[in-house]
Amino acid sequence: MIDETIDKSLNWVDDRLGTAKSGKTFLDKIFPDHWSFMLGEIALYSFVVLLATGVFLTLYYVPSSHDVIYNGSYIPLRGQHVSEAYSSSVALSFDVKSGLLMRQAHHWAADIFLGAMAVHMGRIVLTGAFRKPRELNFLIGVTMLMLGIVNGFLGYSLPDDLVSGTGIRIAYSIIESVPLVGSYLAFWLFGGNFPGDGSIIPRFFIIHVLIVPLIILGLLGAHLGLLVKQKHTQFKGPHRTEKNVVGTPMFPTFMAKTTGFLFMSTAVTFLLAGFAQINPFWQFGPYHPYQISYAVQPDWYMGWLDGALRIMPSWEWVGYGHTWPLEVFLPAVLFPGIIFNIFYAWPFLEARITKNRDYHNLLDSPRDRPKHTGAVVAMMALMLMVFLASSTDVLANFFNVPLQDTLWFFRFAVPIVPVIAGWLAYKICEELRHEDGAGKRKRASVVLRTEAGEYESIPSEPRPGDDHHELEPIEIPAFIDLVGADLATGEGVRRVLR
Amino acid sequence: MSSSTSNGQKPVPVDLPQLRPLAKRPEHTQVLIIICMLLGIAGFIGFMVAYWVGNQSQWQAASLGGGMLFFGFGVTAWGKYLMPRGPFVEERHDFDSSTSARSEFNAVITQRGGLVAKRRGVLLGLLALGSGLVGLALAFPLLRSLGPNPSKDTSAGNTNDSLSNTNWVKGSTVVTVDNRRVKVDDLEVGGVLTVFPAGNAGSSPDQVILIRLDNAQAAQAAPGRADWGCQGIVAFSKLCTHLGCPVGLYQQQTQQLVCPCHQSIFNVNAGCVPEFGPAPRPLPQLPITATSDGYLVANGSFNQPVGPGFWERP
Amino acid sequence: MRSLKKSAFLAPLALVGSVVVVGLFVFGPTSAQAASNTSVTASTRPAPTTTSPNLFTSGSTSTTRPSGYTVPTPRSTTSTTIPGVTTLGGSQPYVAPTGTPGLAYLNLPAAFLKPGQALFAANCATCHGNQAEGSSRAPNLQGLGSGTVDFWVSTGRMPLENDAVQATRKPPKFNQLQTLQMAAWVQSLTPGVGTQIPVVNTSKANLSNGQQYFTLNCAACHTITGAGDALANGAYAPTLHLAKPYQVVEAIRSGPGNMPRFGSGNITNAQARDIAAYVVGVLQHPANPGGYALGGVGPVGEGFVGLLIGVGTLMLICFWIGDRT
Known part of the structure; x- marks a missing residue:
């Protein structure tokens, strides 16, 4: 009865769109079950939360630098001259029902979005999933990471509070530091000398809510489209070859799992939003260019740039009649440029170095490729160290050491730690690789002492679980008839293969 | 059911372990799942209630999340x-097309295209040129309409049109952010005050920090510029020469100005030369003096651009 | 069919569940407390200065605001009284307010001088000299005024415990009366000179002005949340979360340690009072309607929470959902 209705409506759609053939392929798409393949989903679902909460915020946020008198419900700001952007940000936090929850969910989702992208990328790089034929998808992913960082910074700037305003000031100076065109770019973007003619907030707004999200959305479609087209990678294992994918089908198993995961990702974001306060800009006050707070940091994903700026020696160079602000240009423009170019070039560099240009659908365990893993770990350690360098003052305060000492520590640690970490990772992988039976389950042995005093080791009887038993993968059944079936016993189940 | 038979697919054996659920006791699991989903639904309803009765983030988040x-x-x-x-299991198929399909496709590009293009090479060149130029043409309004060019005029004046200028000129009255004129005795020894030229209170490039040192220190504060201060008060641009943050952190005992952004440390006693951190240049000093009735005025303008470095900076 | 049968009792269960939740919210502790907000006023009990003031007004056009922060104490109760001063027999211990409602300076009685001198000789003179004239080990205190002495002693920074770069705040060694006695004696060496001991009535303060002048003058070192941070050469800007209003004003006026000094021509009496009110009324009891404040250290703490708890929890969930072989 209900089957017929569904049949009819599906046929109606197919008559007009011809979706049945590709739809079947899509529903049959196999997803390998390894947990680390779900890291990208965290990013995907955080992005969904970002879009949903972001739309809510645009209904109340006013992207304007106009001077207004704050007259909302937060007493310590009443009567102050603030920008309309700041006033509306505070208002949407306090005077719009659920506004605070939505704004905090938006901010937490951004932090999680970028964190998940970083972790996802770490998994891709460590296991070698970026190799042929997936280089293009890797490039798309790196681009999305870059755009995500940019958009995070723009969104962080929109409330126009003291802390984020300081960030905009720094961004202006960074643009200004570009040789030849810097001051022109800064003047154009801001409409004059800092703080400009008030056009920066509306411009950041339109880039933040329209342009970058649109590009990310397009790239996301391409990212997932390529994933479907090229099919998932998988780890080595029984019955798994370069020529197949073993796992669970899109419909219904994976769909159920991932829908549940969408709910759970959103849940974590909203629980954080309700119980962990983020960016309480009402405490910071509005931005004025002559005011400053100590211990201001950007959001975590910008920390590596801030750290690089901090540890850079004051190497301004004056020559050829011009000032070259290398102490800004090198860490804030060239360094991220180099880092992202390394990311972009990584798949092609590795193919060239290893001279391996085969298709790779099976992933490597990181320990099986020590040199590769060492290089990746060194890169991660570099990013971690410049990231930590962005909190020199907080660390100095926490460990009660002079400010200068923490900075000197990082000036040395940033180049040295990656080398050590990479070398250590390389050695550990080498050791693990040569360890006999590494990663396998161990079976107990009984050691007997004979009367003569000799020792004898006898492997014990295998217990359940000692030898991992892997079911042989089967074709995806086209139809599982559950009517009257007992899933526990399999009784009464009629199944039909494709 | 009817479709399965009509498709002529053969039934698979019922006892395939792959088709069984993972749960050892599915009925028990199902009860747990029902409880979970009911709790979830209760949470959704709870959110509506929490929203209705109040506006507390915690209740809303707890119920919804x-x-x-x-x-x-x-x-x-x-x-x-x-x-x-x-x-x-699902079979993978090769991504690359068959050799014949490839060569056919490539032939369309190289031969069919080549046939047209090589015969009329000029047209192809013009097509490329025109496409490039149209992009360039569009970049004009896209970039150039955004804002003004920095002015080359280095005389003091409107600070919005040049990175090199400030509104400080000889005789500018020193005022606080509240437009209050500043007297020498408004600052105690060891005190600091953020000031602006009258008429431009709150302006970013004009911000200046007044520091009152005792007289012996003030003489040291600016080598060769002993008369730039006034009764122990010295005035420096408050814009850090690193990235333009306001250098508002003054350590009175050590006479150091610290930039709160990236912890550059300036030695006030030696004319605000940077002694640590990424800042490359001393903070520019503003010569000040006092009028006969005791109010501070600028005794000249900055002798160099304030704030971070840029290409056109001399 | 089987699942359909199950859904037959699914509906009543959902109903029961939702009723329970509705009940929880209607009769929950928060709403009960909110209801009592209007009836319980501060007059029923002496409001200690440690209770959080309400930083939100209901006078705005809006009808909704985070109710998580409403507390039953009106914020006009954070004025400071100095025990031991008001209870001294005889004359009024305050000088007449000099044009600034809410900030007055303490007029210490002459009866304090003798015990003050004795206390100073016993506890301070070893370093600072018998006439507070200073020595190679410690600065001259003459001319610094009673407020300076009161700040250093009442914050526990004096007597010094060790020769660290900077004296740290600790529980004061002397009670309020003893502190005032010593302060009175030091003040008597240079009458009328130096920082006086202020009495701050923050109920007259304008928090919004306090916010602005705090940000302009104090946030560059003490941070915008008053948490404090490390300075150059091992010094640090201490946290303001323990400061009393009169200590805030004393610090502003006397510039202890590396802190700049702000005279009344720089920060007026009214502004100093507003800053003190902002420090104790807002920074020490910040409005955190968004949940746990994560130590108030900004994006550093937020980043750790976002990565460790946010991404970490989700990775654990992935770990549960997925295969682990």
Whole structure:
């Protein structure tokens, strides 16, 4: 009865769109079950939360630098001259029902979005999933990471509070530091000398809510489209070859799992939003260019740039009649440029170095490729160290050491730690690789002492679980008839293969 | 059911372990899942109630987030424990097309295209040139309409049109951010005050920090510029020469100005030369003096651009 | 069919569940407390200065605001009284307010001088000299005024415990009366000179002005949340979360340690009072309607929470959902 209705409506759609053939392929798409393949989903679902909460915020946020008198419900700001952007940000936090929850969910989702992208990328790089034929998808992913960082910074700037305003000031100076065109770019973007003619907030707004999200959305479609087209990678294992994918089908198993995961990702974001306060800009006050707070940091994903700026020696160079602000240009423009170019070039560099240009659908365990893993770990350690360098003052305060000492520590640690970490990772992988039976389950042995005093080791009887038993993968059944079936016993189940 | 038979697919054996659920006791699992999903639904309803009766983030988050957590847990557990456990297998197909398809496609580009293009090479060149130029043409309004060019005029004046200028000129009255004129005795020894030229209170490039040192220190504060201060008060641009943050952190005992952004440390006693951190240049000093009735005025303008470095900076 | 049968009792369960939740919210502790907000006023009990003031007004056009922060104490109760001063028999211990409602300076009685000198000789003179004239080990205190002495002693920074770069705040060694006695004696060496001991009535303060002048003058070192941070050469800007209003004003006026000194021509009496009110009324009891404040250290703490708890929890969930072989 209900089957017929569904049949009819599906046929109606197919008559007009011809979706049945590709739809079947899509529903049959196999997803390998390894947990680390779900890291990208965290990013995907955080992005969904970002879009949903972001739309809510645009209904109340006013992207304007106009001077207004704050007259909302937060007493310590009443009567102050603030920008309309700041006033509306505070208002949407306090005077719009659920506004605070939505704004905090938006901010937490951004932090999680970028964190998940970083972790996802770490998994891709460590296991070698970026190799042929997936280089293009890797490039798309790196681009999305870059755009995500940019958009995070723009969104962080929109409330126009003291802390984020300081960030905009720094961004202006960074643009200004570009040789030849810097001051022109800064003047154009801001409409004059800092703080400009008030056009920066509306411009950041339109880039933040329209342009970058649109590009990310397009790239996301391409990212997932390529994933479907090229099919998932998988780890080595029984019955798994370069020529197949073993796992669970899109419909219904994976769909159920991932829908549940969408709910759970959103849940974590909203629980954080309700119980962990983020960016309480009402405490910071509005931005004025002559005011400053100590211990201001950007959001975590910008920390590596801030750290690089901090540890850079004051190497301004004056020559050829011009000032070259290398102490800004090198860490804030060239360094991220180099880092992202390394990311972009990584798949092609590795193919060239290893001279391996085969298709790779099976992933490597990181320990099986020590040199590769060492290089990746060194890169991660570099990013971690410049990231930590962005909190020199907080660390100095926490460990009660002079400010200068923490900075000197990082000036040395940033180049040295990656080398050590990479070398250590390389050695550990080498050791693990040569360890006999590494990663396998161990079976107990009984050691007997004979009367003569000799020792004898006898492997014990295998217990359940000692030898991992892997079911042989089967074709995806086209139809599982559950009517009257007992899933526990399999009784009464009629199944039909494709 | 009818479709299965009509498609002529053969039934698979019922006892395939891959088609059994992962759960050892599916009925028990199902009860747990029902509880989870009910808790989730209760949370969703709870959110509506929490919204209705008040506006507390914590209750809203607990109900909505908690609800979604339980609901999602239930749905995922349904997929993980009650649906056929697999594993299932799917064959991969080669990404690259067959050799013949490739060569046909390539031939279309190289031969058909070549036939047209090589015969009329001029047209192809013009096409490329025109496409490039149209992009360039569009970049004009896209970039150039955004804002003004920095002015080359280095005389003091409107600070919005040049990176080199400030509104400080000889005789500018020193005022606080509240437009209050500043007297020498408004600052105690060891005190600091953020000031602006009258008429430009709050302006970013004009911000200046007044520091009152005792007289012996003030003489040291600016080598060769002993008369730039006034009764121990010295005035420096408050814009850090690193990235333009306001250098508002003054350590009175050590006479150091510290930039709160990236911790550049300036030695006030030696004319605000940077002694640590990424800042490359001393903070520019503003000569000040006092009028006969005791109010501070500028005795000249800055002798160099304030703030961070840029290409056109001399 | 089987699942359909199940859904037959699914509906009533959902109903029961939702009723329970509705009940929880209607009769929950928060709403009960909110209801009592209007009836319980501060007059029923002496409001200690440690209770959080309400930083939100209901006078705005809006009808909704985070109710998580409403507390039953009106914020006009954070004025400071100095025990031991008001209870001294005889004359009024305050000088007449000099044009600034809410900030007055303490007029210490002459009866304090003798015990003050004795206390100073016993506890301070070893380093600072018998006439507070200073020595190679410690600065001259003459001319610094009673407020300076009161700040250093009442914050526990004096007597010094060790020769660290900077004296740290600790529980004061002397009670309020003893502190005032010593302060009175030091003040008597240079009458009328130096920082006086202020009495701050923050109920007259304008928090919004306090916010602005705090940000302009104090946030560059003490941070915008008053948490404090490390300075150059091992010094640090201490946290303001323990400061009393009169200590805030004393610090502003006397510039202890590396802190700049702000005279009344720089920060007026009214502004100093507003800053003190902002420090104790807002920074020490910040409005955190968004949940746990994560130590108030900004994006550093937020980043750790976002990565460790946010991404970490989700990775654990992935770990549960997925295969682990």
